[in-house]
Amino acid sequence: MKLIGVQCDVTLGQPAQNLARLLDWLDQAAEKRADLVIFPECAITGYGYDSRDQALEFTQKLDGEASREIIAACQRHSLRCLYGFLEDLDGKVFNSIALVGPEGLIAVYRKIHLPFIGVDRYTDYGCEPLCVHEVDGVKIGLNICYDAAFPEVSRILALEGADLIALPTNWPPGAEIMSPTVIQTRALENGVYYAAVNRVGLEAGCQFIGRSCIAGPGGKVLAMGSNDGEEMLEAEIDIELARNKHTIRIPGISEIDRLADRRPEFYKPLVEAHSRTTPRVLHHGPNPE
Numbered sequence: 428m429k430l431i432g433v434q435c436d437v438t439l440g441q442p443a444q445n446l447a448r449l450l451d452w453l454d455q456a457a458e459k460r461a462d463l464v465i466f467p468e469c470a471i472t473g474y475g476y477d478s479r480d481q482a483l484e485f486t487q488k489l490d491g492e493a494s495r496e497i498i499a500a501c502q503r504h505s506l507r508c509l510y511g512f513l514e515d516l517d518g519k520v521f522n523s524i525a526l527v528g529p530e531g532l533i534a535v536y537r538k539i540h541l542p543f544i545g546v547d548r549y550t551d552y553g554c555e556p557l558c559v560h561e562v563d564g565v566k567i568g569l570n571i572c573y574d575a576a577f578p579e580v581s582r583i584l585a586l587e588g589a590d591l592i593a594l595p596t597n598w599p600p601g602a603e604i605m606s607p608t609v610i611q612t613r614a615l616e617n618g619v620y621y622a623a624v625n626r627v628g629l630e631a632g633c634q635f636i637g638r639s640c641i642a643g644p645g646g647k648v649l650a651m652g653s654n655d656g657e658e659m660l661e662a663e664i665d666i667e668l669a670r671n672k673h674t675i676r677i678p679g680i681s682e683i684d685r686l687a688d689r690r691p692e693f694y695k696p697l698v699e700a701h702s703r704t705t706p707r708v709l710h711h712g713p714n715p716e
Contacts, residue, residue, distance in 0.1 A: 428565045428664040430591070430620075431461040434639040434652040436628030439473030440485050442512075446471055446493050449510060450500050456659060457504035462563060464508045467626035468572050468595040469522065469546070471512035471575050475631025479520060479549035486515035489535055495524060502529040507562055511571065513594040519551040524571055524595050526560060534560040536569035540577055543706035544599065545631070547573070559587040565666055568619075572596040575609060578616070579697060585617035585686065590669035594623040606638040607648050615646030616685055618672045620664050627655050637687065644669050 438444050449466060457465045458668050468474065477483040487493050493512065496706065501508055507528035514523035522538040537553025542560045557580060559566045568584030568591070575581070575594050584592055592613065598605055606623060614621035620643055629636045639652035641662040650660035673684045 428462045428563055429460055430463050430465070430622060430662045430664055431456045431459060431639065432465045432622055432624035432639050432641060432650070432660040434625060434627060434637055434660065435467065435470070435657045436624050437467065437470055437473050437630065439475055439630050441473070442471050442485055442487065442493065442560060445473070446496060450496060453500045453504060453508060457506060459659070459661065464506060465593050465595060465622055465624045466508070466510040467624050468524070468597045469513060470510050470595070470626070473630060474545045474597045475633055476546040476549070477631070482520055482546050482549060483515070486513045486520055488515055489525065494527065494532065498527050498531055501527055507533070509593055509595065513546065513550070520549065521553055522547060522550045522571060524569060526567070526569065528562065532574045533562065534569065536571065538571040538574065540573045541707065542573045543710065545597070548707055557583050557587065559584060559589045560587050565664055566590045568592045570594045571684040572598070574676050575605060575613060578613065581613045581617050585601035585619055589618040589619055590666045591622065591664055594621065596623055598625045598638065603636060603638065606640040607642065607651060610640040611642045611646040611648060614644060616684060619645045619669050620644060620662070622662070625652065627657060634701070671674055675706060
């Protein structure tokens, strides 16, 4: 699979304009013979909304115009696309990503970890189980931005068989440590490809930091974006490399398997409910309104 991550600018509250630019990027990616194209978090709608009502004005339906246009482009180019948007679903607002292709909608993922930043101060928590989706023989796990800060999520996706974890993101200043350090770590510790695709540009006073990163199963950086430029990152996905979790450095002397060597009987505290108060609850109670 040839993977292209599109590090691009996004305009807040201009979904039609953002969609047009996304379609143009898809045309360019098709010229490079991409099989899968990944766009940033909230690439259609923008991220920096100051209230739930403001965000609601620009939310998208999963089967709305943007979805139809992107699917049509995927059909023209025989590729798949993963893009971010704010989703309107039965009165709730989710920070979502959709994986689509010539066959239509393949999967949707709704962000389960919400920082007290931007529109995530007002979105609803995603609640579907983590799962992996197969595309052209490649098993893909989906995450969004802040999810990368929770190693449990990547580990679950790896245990579910992911070859590639895709992370559309909107990293602001202060998140520089995420790339490439954390991305390399998630790839290495799970033996997977990890593609984090960030945006650039100024939005609602925030200058997004770029630094999109694709890392291979050994943690090596395969492609790295600049701090402020729009660009396409390219990488080839070798599923056999991702599926071989047994690393042999010196046969019979130095060998590791980070999945087989786990000791889950010692990990019980990871799945126990906690009593800490999140910043969003601290600031405006249990409901995002």
